[in-house]
Amino acid sequence: MPSDEPLPDRPARPGYGSVIGNLLDVTQAAIYLLAAIFLVLLTIVAFFVVARDMTGFVTGSLSIQQVDTALGDIMIIFIITGLIQTLIAYIKSHTIDPWLVLSVGLTAVIRRVLVSGAKTISAEETLTTSVLLFVIILGLYLVARRKTAEKQGGP
16 A cells, blocks of 8 residues: 655656757767867868979979969868868857858858969859859848947847
């Protein structure tokens, strides 16, 4: 026969929801760490590629094509650095800063323009690059305008 006595206090244990949430937080942090390590390694490799491209300075056989290739590789380093900066900002604030994302996009489009400057490209490719450049610059303008309005206390 069951008694009417209250059950002894049991130690509170976390619910499954918090355990799963903590596991997902750790998994997310591990993914961010792997992405950051991968981007840093890519940057180091890109530096070696630029150094290899610029060996013409030492050997005296530097051509404009080698300079163009090295410039494109340096722009890749800027793009990777921008991605690292975006990742760091996201990890710190858990929000994506549109200014950083658009800046990386602008760097990528500028790289495309610089690299394609030494090559013949089709009219469609030129138009696509122009539209991308316009959209990114418009986005940067709108983000900057919004930030200015927020600083002034506007909507």
